Amino acid sequence: xxxxxxxxxxxxxxxxxxxxxxxxxxxxxxxxxxxxxxxxxxxxxxxxxxxxxxxxxxxxxxxxxxxxxxxxxxxxxxxxxxxxxxxxxxxxxxxxxxxxxxxxxxxxxxxxxxxxxxxxxxxxxxxxxxxxxxxxxxxxxxxxxxxxxxxxxxxxxxxxxxxxxxxxxxxxxxxxxxxxxxxxxxxxxxxxxxxxxxxxxxxxxxxxxxxxxxxxxxxxxxxxxxxxxxxxxxxxxxxxxxxxxxxxxxxxxxxxxxxxxxxxxxxxxxxxxxxxxxxxxxxxxxxxxxxxxxxxxxxxxxxxxxxxxxxxxxxxxxxxxxxxxxxxxxxxxxxxxxxxxxxxxxxxxxxxxxxxxxxxxxxxxxxxxxxxx
Numbered sequence: 001x002x003x004x005x006x007x008x009x010x011x012x013x014x015x016x017x018x019x020x021x022x023x024x025x026x027x028x029x030x031x032x033x034x035x036x037x038x039x040x041x042x043x044x045x046x047x048x049x050x051x052x053x054x055x056x057x058x059x060x061x062x063x064x065x066x067x068x069x070x071x072x073x074x075x076x077x078x079x080x081x082x083x084x085x086x087x088x089x090x091x092x093x094x095x096x097x098x099x100x101x102x103x104x105x106x107x108x109x110x111x112x113x114x115x116x117x118x119x120x121x122x123x124x125x126x127x128x129x130x131x132x133x134x135x136x137x138x139x140x141x142x143x144x145x146x147x148x149x150x151x152x153x154x155x156x157x158x159x160x161x162x163x164x165x166x167x168x169x170x171x172x173x174x175x176x177x178x179x180x181x182x183x184x185x186x187x188x189x190x191x192x193x194x195x196x197x198x199x200x201x202x203x204x205x206x207x208x209x210x211x212x213x214x215x216x217x218x219x220x221x222x223x224x225x226x227x228x229x230x231x232x233x234x235x236x237x238x239x240x241x242x243x244x245x246x247x248x249x250x251x252x253x254x255x256x257x258x259x260x261x262x263x264x265x266x267x268x269x270x271x272x273x274x275x276x277x278x279x280x281x282x283x284x285x286x287x288x289x290x291x292x293x294x295x296x297x298x299x300x301x302x303x304x305x306x307x308x309x310x311x312x313x314x315x316x317x318x319x320x321x322x323x324x325x326x327x328x329x330x331x332x333x334x335x336x337x338x339x340x341x342x343x344x345x346x347x348x349x350x351x352x353x354x355x356x357x358x359x360x361x362x363x364x365x366x367x368x369x370x371x372x373x
Contacts, residue, residue, distance in 0.1 A: 034365045035339040039208070039320055039358035044242040044278070045291060051281045052242075052274065062270045064089055069276030075283035076234065076246055080226035086249040088258060089275035090267045093207040094123045096233050096245040101170065102130040103261040104201050104231070104254055109169035111203075112152055114139030116178050118205060130265075133166035141315055142177030146190040153198045171195050174205040175225075176212040180317025185220040192228040201254060204232035210239040210292030210359075211320040216300075226250055234279075240291050240359045241278040291359035295320040298357040298366045305370040314343065314352035325352045330373070338369055 035041045060066035073087040090096045097119050110133035119127045120134045137148040152168050176182050195202040230251035236244040249255050262268045282288040299320045306324040314323035325346050341354040
């Protein structure tokens, strides 16, 4: 069953309350729940914790002006093949999104995004709270298309009352999307072409970027993304870090005064080295990519098992998020042992669910889930 063009999905924070034990309680004889509802259920990769502990008593400058942040910037610039890129470290994805968008837009302007885009559906109106409208398009399987951008832009300027409307002035895309789909290089190139023709900065939300780059359908690298986007971020929170997102700005226009906006929006961490150390560890020898590949490999194992049992999928995701459509009776049974997200009913007897693997998922836990399907 294909996902409707409008992508009418529901964000459930985890599996239903029926699928979870009371807080702090485990019934005698019942095994501990194994969690697949998100990709940030663990702390951080052990190497990051070791590095944080080893450097704990170092004295450094604050606010991201320390040697660890600078080293991390160097690794990221090298991978992006952008020696002049600005790299800023923020704590979380919502914070990164609102800071980037607030920095890029004037008060009367808005940002184009898919209806299912994170800034539209799962950030408590954070972008709107900065004074900027999210201008939505239907998207195709969670992805904005070049044609949709062109239509929104041209329709605005052809409207004789356009001064009474929020002006589309930026494009936001998530890669992978909120439903696990990834853009192809050709799609990104077409989007970038339209954005440049219309004078719209292109912003990629990369909260799960590692999992996208590890996907078998991905035909590009960080360097390609840096060449096509005006600004993007590399997600750490969901890919091995305790917390943190690395915002990479390639546009000289957007670089100006960004740290002012970071500070104003609460995004400038005093102990900035805690972010720098994490990204330094993730990128100094490819750890970020190795742990991303682990998550996607396990997700593909789960996908193959679901397909072998005859289950269809809500969407064709090849990243760490999988959306099989399962019988409601099986979902109830699985919920006794596993925590996962109920996504949307597909008919009276079946529901699409979301299983997430992560950098920390244990293969034996995945194998146990597969056996229970």
